[in-house]
Amino acid sequence: xxxxxxxxxxxxxxxxxxxxxxxxxxxxxxxxxxxxxxxxxxxxxxxxxxxxxxxxxxxxxxxxxxxxxxxxxxxxxxxxxxxxxxxxxxxxxxxxxxxxxxxxxxxxxxxxxxxxxxxxxxxxxxxxxxxxxxxxxxxxxxxxxxxxxxxxxxxxxxxxxxxxxxxxxxxxxxxxxxxxxxxxxxxxxxxxxxxxxxxxxxxxxxxxxxxxxxxxxxxxxxxxxxxxxxxxxxxxxxxxxxxxxxxxxxxxxxxxxxxxxxxxxxxxxxxxxxxxxxxxxxxxxxxxxxxxxxxxxxxxxxxxxxxxxxxxxxxxxxxxxxxxxxxxxxxxxxxxxxxxxxxxx
Numbered sequence: 001x002x003x004x005x006x007x008x009x010x011x012x013x014x015x016x017x018x019x020x021x022x023x024x025x026x027x028x029x030x031x032x033x034x035x036x037x038x039x040x041x042x043x044x045x046x047x048x049x050x051x052x053x054x055x056x057x058x059x060x061x062x063x064x065x066x067x068x069x070x071x072x073x074x075x076x077x078x079x080x081x082x083x084x085x086x087x088x089x090x091x092x093x094x095x096x097x098x099x100x101x102x103x104x105x106x107x108x109x110x111x112x113x114x115x116x117x118x119x120x121x122x123x124x125x126x127x128x129x130x131x132x133x134x135x136x137x138x139x140x141x142x143x144x145x146x147x148x149x150x151x152x153x154x155x156x157x158x159x160x161x162x163x164x165x166x167x168x169x170x171x172x173x174x175x176x177x178x179x180x181x182x183x184x185x186x187x188x189x190x191x192x193x194x195x196x197x198x199x200x201x202x203x204x205x206x207x208x209x210x211x212x213x214x215x216x217x218x219x220x221x222x223x224x225x226x227x228x229x230x231x232x233x234x235x236x237x238x239x240x241x242x243x244x245x246x247x248x249x250x251x252x253x254x255x256x257x258x259x260x261x262x263x264x265x266x267x268x269x270x271x272x273x274x275x276x277x278x279x280x281x282x283x284x285x286x287x288x289x290x291x292x293x294x295x296x297x298x299x300x301x302x303x304x305x306x307x308x309x310x311x312x313x314x315x316x317x318x319x320x321x322x323x324x325x326x327x328x329x330x331x332x333x334x335x336x337x338x339x340x341x342x343x344x345x
Contacts, residue, residue, distance in 0.1 A: 012112070013111060013112050013113070014108075014109050014110060014111050014112060015106045015107065015108055015109060015110040015111075015112065015115065015140055016108060016140070017108050017140055017142065018140075019106065019138070019140050020106070020138060020139050020140025020141075026138065029138065030138065033112070033115060033116055033119055034119060034136065034138070037116075037119045037120050037122070037123045038119070038122075038123055038126075038133040038136075040132050040133075040134070042099070042132060042134040042135075043132070043133065043134050043135065047135075048135075049135055050099070050101075050134040050135040052098075052099060052134065054158070055158045057158060057159060057160070057161055058158070058159040059095070059156055059157065059158060059159065060090050060093040060094070060095035060156065060157045060158075060159050061154070061155070061156050062086055062089035062090050062093065062154065062155055063086070063152065063153070063154035063155075064082070064085050064086050064089060064152070064153055064154075065150065065151070065152040065153075066078050066081055066082045066085065066150065066151045066152075066153070067146075067147065067150045068081060068189065069147045069193070070189075070192050070193065071114070071118065071147070071148055071149060072117075072192075073188055073189050073191075073192040073204055074188050074191070074192065074202065074203040074204060075185075075188055075203030075204030075205065075206060076121070076203075076204045076206040076279075077117070077118055077121055078118060078149060078151055079117075079118035079119060079120075079121040079122040079125070079151065080121045080122060080124065080125035080206060081204075081206050081279060082102070082122065082151040082152075082153045083100065083122050083125035083126050083129065083131075083133075083153060083208070084125055084129070084206050084207055084208045084279060084280070085153065085206075085228075085230065085279065086100060086153040086154065086155040087100075087125075087129045087131060087155065087208040087209075087210050088208060088209050088210070088228045088279075088282065089155070089228065090155050090156075090157040090210070091157075091208075091209055091210035091212075091213040091214075091226070091282075092165070092209075092213065092226040092227050092228050092282060093157070093159065093165055093226075094159050094160070094163040094164070094165035094213070094217060094223075094226065095157030095158060095159045096157050096158050096159075096160065096210065096214060097129060097130075097131045097155055097156075097157040097210050098131060098132070098155075098156055098157050098158060099131060099132055099133075099134045099155065099156050100126065100131055100132070100133045100134070100153055100154065100155045101133070101134065101135045101136055101153070101154045101155070102122070102133055102135075102136040102137075102151060102152065102153050102154075103136060103137045103138075103139075103151070103152035103153075103154075104136065104137070104138045104139070104149060104150070104151055104152075105139050105140075105141060105146055105149065105150040105151075106138065106139070106140045106141070106146075106148075106149055107140075107141060107142075107143060107144075107145060107146045107147070107148050107149065108140060108141065108142050108143040108145075109143045110148050110149060114148070114149075115149065118149065118151075125208065128208060129208035129210055129211075130210075130211075131155065160217070162221070163217055165217075165223060165224070165225065165226050166224075166225065166244075167225055167227065167240060167241045167244035167245060168244045168245050169224035169225055169245065169285075170224055170225050170241050170242070170244070170245035170247050170249070170285050170313050171224060171245070171247070171287075171313060171316075172247060172313050172314065172315060172316050173287060173288055173312075173313065174224055174225075174285050174286060174287055174288065174312065174313040175285070175286065175287075175288050175291045175309050175311070175312045175313075176238070176249060176251070176283060176284075176285050176309065176310050176311040176312060176313070177283070177284040177285075177286075177291065177294060177295065177298070177307055177308065177309050177310065178234065178256070178257060178281060178282075178283055178284075178307065178308060178310045179209070179212070179281045179282045179283075179284065179298055179303075179304040179306075179307045180205065180257065180280060180281035180303065180304055180305075180306045180307065181205070181257045181258070181259050181262070181281070181306050182233075182234055182256060182257055182258050182262065182273055182274070182276070182278060182281070183233070183258060183259070183262035183265075183266070183273040183276035183278065184202050184203075184204065184205045184259065184262060184278070184280070185204045185205055185206060185276075185277055185278050185279040185280060186233070186276035186277040186278065187200055187202050187261065187262050187265045187276065188200070188202050188203055188204040189204070189277070190265065190269070191265075200261050200265060201261065202259070202261050202262070204279060204280070205278075205279060205280030205281065205303070206279040206280050207279075207280045207303050209228070209280070209282055209303060209304075211301075212282075212298065212301050212303060212304055213226060213282070215297060215301075216284070216294065216297055216298070219293070219297055220286065220290050220293060220294055220297075222286060222287055222290060223284065223285075223286045223290075223294075224285050224286050224287070225241055225283070225284070225285035225286075226282055226283070226284055226285075227240075227241065227282060227283045228278070228279075228281065228282045228283075229278045229281065229282075229283055230277055230278055230279060231277060232275060232277075232335070232336040233273075233274050233275040233276050233277060233278060233336065234274050234275075234278070234283065235272065235274035235275050235321065235333045235334075235335070235336065236275065236335050236336040237283060238251070238283070238311075238321045238333070239319075239321050239333070239334065239335040240335075241283075241285065242319040242320060242321050243319040245313075245316075245319075246316060246317060246318070246319050247313045247314075247315065247316050247317075247318075247319065248313070248314050248315040248316070248318050248319070248320045248321075248322070249311055249312070249313055249314070249320070249321045249322075250311050250312060250314045250321075250322050250323075250324060250330075251310055251311035251321065251322070251323045251324065251333065252310060252311055252323075252324050253323050253324060253325045253326050254326050255308060255309060255310045255311075256273070256274075256310055257306050257308055257310070258273045262276065274323075274333060275336050280303060281304075284298070285313070288312070291309060294307075295307055295308070295309065320332065321333040321334075
């Protein structure tokens with residue numbers, strides 16, 4: 001009697017439901033796409049998880065899920081965005097990022113060439129950030145159930161002795177430094193969406209910032225807060241910090257590093273640059289006596305050459321963010337209400 005496999009193996013140049021079965025097709029996908037790109041001794045343990053040695057001290061852990069549309073945009077794609085996003089979350093905890101885990105939800109019909117391009121960009125980003133992708137998972141859903149690919153990245157890092165970074169540490173007298181131009185990533189994403197009919201020469205500034213944070217924390221012992229203002233933009237991130245520390249933060253509109261292309265896009269689309277999603281920049285909050293030293297250090301790096309002081313912590317006992325306008329009056333900057341534009345995660 002001839003034996004027939006109920007789900008026969010098929011070579012395909014697109015993702016099939018069988019790639020998520022856990023069987024032969026799944027193993028081939030892992031071998032030919034993921035392990036071929038991410039291969040390292042820890043991943044090659046070939047287990048459901050990864051066992052690794054850790055340094056003495058505290059650890060940081062972060063996780064994030066990316067559902068950006070479109071998958072590719074000027075300056076990057078969902079893959080390097082996922083790696084850089086989690087690396088930066090760890091770095092803004094004061095940690096030295098070490099290991100990442102990845103979870104992929106793939107849509108039936110996704111071209112394998114698209115998946116391979118994304119995976120290779122993830123490996124390139126991980127190599128640049130000096131982190132290893134050591135374990136992961138893959139699921140496949142029916143056509144139409146996701147936008148091609150969703151990616152979750154989780155990461156662990158080591159927090160060096162003496163480092164204490166937390167939103168609650170923002171203190172009256174601290175200054176707020178923004179490490180780069182505001183809104184660049186979000187506008188790059190918007191311009192890639194055909195439905196908006198909007199074009200710009202801006203490219204996403206997505207990048208890992210851990211090499212910068214490590215230099216900053218080695219040089220200045222009293223950094224209070226580090227945050228990357230991704231979802232919700234600078235305005236929402238500062239509201240989160242103000243709430244955690246119960247302080248009032250005042251921004252100077254004239255000092256905000258908003259490129260002309262971002263200003264133009266914001267005016268056309270009727271949005272505030274303070275709520276546009278960012279990648280590749282961070283907010284640094286520290287005592288004013290360290291501000292000039294921090295700026296000089298940040299401006300030595302290409303990624304933070306446009307670093308500038310944008311505000312200060314002015315009072316305690318009330319959690320507010322205000323903006324001193326170019327006309328000298330003040331307006332409240334509330335937390336983002338409603339849908340973020342554009343969606344990045």
